Amino acid sequence: MGPTIKDVAKKAKVSVATVSRVLNNQPGYSEKTKKKVLQVIKEMGYQPNAIARGLINKRTQTIGVLFPSVSSLFSSKVLHGIEHIAHERDHSVIVCNTDTDGKRTMKYLQVLGEKQVDGIIFTSEVLTEDYYRVLKAMNIPVILVSTFSLRYPFPYVKVDDKHAAYHATEYLIKQGHRKIAMISGTEGDEIAGTPRIEGYREALRDYGIPFQENLFVFGDFGYRSGCAAMKKLLERGEEFTAVFAASDEMATGALSVAYQHGIKVPDQLSIIGYDNLQIAEMSVPPLTTVAQPLFEMGKLAAEMLLTMIETGVTVESRIMPHSIIERQTVAKPL
Incomplete structure (x- = not known):
């Protein structure tokens, strides 16, 4: 059995509450104490229990991502960007393949609600009234990627x-x-x-x-x-x-x-x-x-979502730049 939070607190000569605050980036300790606690965590190889940590900060450190086709080259590039930021920020990603006609979207929204994800990235699909109603009831941040809605104004990331x-x-x-x-x-x-x-x-x-x-x-x-x-x-x-x-x-x-x-x-x-x-x-x-800067769109969407999760402040939508990549399939007509 690995070291516990109590073991860390004992060796660092601080309370369990202080170790918990350090782990969850909460105030109430000096910079010197923070460094000491983090050093002990490193030395002991302590791994915080995600469930216990979630009980403290009311988060699961998990985000949901919905794609109409996970296997498409488009989706894989966007997902790569999302995962890059999510893992960098110590979050897990649950990927849902809703199918091209969205017939599994409602089912997966229900699953993500049951998993108590901290936020959702919704991609490439029309945001219907039914989807919006469920997302609104979940009361968590939502970012749209390669889609948008004038009627249901969730922040979005897309190309014009x-x-x-x-x-x-x-x-x-x-x-x-x-x-x-x-x-x-x-x-x-x-x-x-x-x-x-x-x-x-x-x-x-x-x-x-x-x-x-x-x-x-x-x-x-x-x-x-x-x-x-x-x-x-x-x-x-x-x-x-x-x-x-x-x-x-x-x-x-x-x-x-x-x-x-x-x-x-x-x-x-x-x-x-x-x-x-x-x-x-x-x-x-x-x-x-x-x-389309798909990898960058995925990264930006994840950054925007995590900002909303951490601050509770709605972010601004972003239109990403496009460009023509010249290769060898276009020439002047004969």
């Missing part, structure tokens, strides 16, 4: 999707392209789908290029939907010299179909993606894309 999609389309236009197709995300997706469509259409409009229904097709952000969408575009027989895909996975699918049809990228067709996932660097040729 409309602006980023505008920037991607404008980049193709400035390369000389005027026949630009778009592979969009899921139809009806208010978070990442509709804003990226609006950005694409607004860029076309600003540069005097008419929107063509035959050059637009929905996907679902995944690789297979990118393949299917690219096949649809080719089957329609409408000429286009460039494709803006609303995710890197769909852009990679479009690249694959182009290769299967003997279409050379970027000589005959330019393709730009969205996210700057590792798959963009690994594709052949390497994919030009709009970069």
